[in-house]
Amino acid sequence: MKTKVAVVVGPTAVGKTALGIQLAQALSGEIINGDASQVYRDLNIGTAKVTKEEAALIPHHLIDIVPPEAPFTVADYQQKARQEIQAITDRGKLPIIVGGTGLYIKAALYDYRFDDQGEDPELREALSEWAKREGHEVLYRKLLDMDPKAAEKIHPNNVKRVIRALEKAMSGKGGGHAPSAGPVPLYETAVVGLTMDRTDLYNRINRRVDEMIDKGLIQEAKDLYDRGLSGCQSVQSIGYKELFRYFDGELTLPEAISLIKRNTRRFAKRQMTWFRHQMPVTWFDASEAKINFSKILDFIAGKLTL
Known part of the structure; x- marks a missing residue:
C-alpha cells in the first residue's frame, strides 16, 4: 500500500497556510513546507513564513533549514521532503505538503528526474x-x-x-542527472488547489505587500543586503530583489514597492498556469464567502480513504 500524502497548492496569498493548519488539526497531520523561499533562514516577512504562533499549533518541517548564502536545489528538496514524508508516516501522522513551488512539490511526489522538468x-x-x-x-x-x-x-x-x-x-536540473522515464507517482495523493477571482486575489496581494512593509520587510531586506548576499539564490525572491535595487539606488522606495506588487501578481498568474498543466489538482474557491472547509476535508478523506 502506498504512503498517503495530502497536498495544498495554489497561488501566493490565496490562503494555503491557514488551510494547511486546519487540515492538519482535523486529520492528525504534520505540515511539510512546499515553498522554495521558506527553506532559508532570515527570510521571514518577505516569504510570508508561518508565524511562531501558527507553528506552535502544528509541527512544520523544511522551514529555516539552510542559511541564506547557501545554494538549495530542487534535488535537495526532493530528498529532504521524502525523508519527512516517511518520518511523519512512521509517527502515525498524515504528511501534508503546503506551498506554491510546483517544481519542488512535483519532484517530491513523483519518480522525477531533472532533465525533463519545466523551466523556471x-x-x-x-x-x-x-x-x-x-x-x-x-x-x-x-x-x-x-x-x-x-x-x-x-x-x-x-x-x-x-x-x-x-x-x-x-x-537541480544540471550536473548530469539521468534522463527521465516519465514522472510516476510514488504516493497516494490528494491534491487540493485554492483559487479565487483574479481581481480579489490581486487585491489581497497588494494588501499583503503593504502589510509586509508595515511589519518590517525593508529592514529585513537591508540586513540581508548589508551581509553582502546580493548574489545569492535566496534573495532573488520577489520582495528582496526589488528592495536590493532600491538599496543600490536604482529605484525609489515607492517604485520598489510597486514593483514587488506587480511581480507578485505576475508570479501568482504563472503559478496558476503551472499547476493547471502540471499536476492533478482538484480546485476549490478560496474566497471567504465561498470556501467550504468541510468539502475540502471530505475530498481528502475520500481520496485517501482515511
Whole structure:
C-alpha cells in the first residue's frame, strides 16, 4: 500500500497556510513546507513564513533549514521532503505538503528526474536582472562555482546560455542527472488547489505587500543586503530583489514597492498556469464567502480513504 500524502497548492496569498493548519488539526497531520523561499533562514516577512504562533499549533518541517548564502536545489528538496514524508508516516501522522513551488512539490511526489522538468521563468528573470545590474561576468563566476563542467562549454559573453545553465544548476536540473522515464507517482495523493477571482486575489496581494512593509520587510531586506548576499539564490525572491535595487539606488522606495506588487501578481498568474498543466489538482474557491472547509476535508478523506 502506498504512503498517503495530502497536498495544498495554489497561488501566493490565496490562503494555503491557514488551510494547511486546519487540515492538519482535523486529520492528525504534520505540515511539510512546499515553498522554495521558506527553506532559508532570515527570510521571514518577505516569504510570508508561518508565524511562531501558527507553528506552535502544528509541527512544520523544511522551514529555516539552510542559511541564506547557501545554494538549495530542487534535488535537495526532493530528498529532504521524502525523508519527512516517511518520518511523519512512521509517527502515525498524515504528511501534508503546503506551498506554491510546483517544481519542488512535483519532484517530491513523483519518480522525477531533472532533465525533463519545466523551466523556471521567475529565476531566469531574476538572473537577467542580476546580469544587468552587476555585469555578466558575475553570473559566469557563479556558474563556475556551481557547475564548472557546464561553464567550460560556454563562452562568458554568451549571457543567455550562462543564464540557462545557472537556471539548471540552481534548480537541480544540471550536473548530469539521468534522463527521465516519465514522472510516476510514488504516493497516494490528494491534491487540493485554492483559487479565487483574479481581481480579489490581486487585491489581497497588494494588501499583503503593504502589510509586509508595515511589519518590517525593508529592514529585513537591508540586513540581508548589508551581509553582502546580493548574489545569492535566496534573495532573488520577489520582495528582496526589488528592495536590493532600491538599496543600490536604482529605484525609489515607492517604485520598489510597486514593483514587488506587480511581480507578485505576475508570479501568482504563472503559478496558476503551472499547476493547471502540471499536476492533478482538484480546485476549490478560496474566497471567504465561498470556501467550504468541510468539502475540502471530505475530498481528502475520500481520496485517501482515511
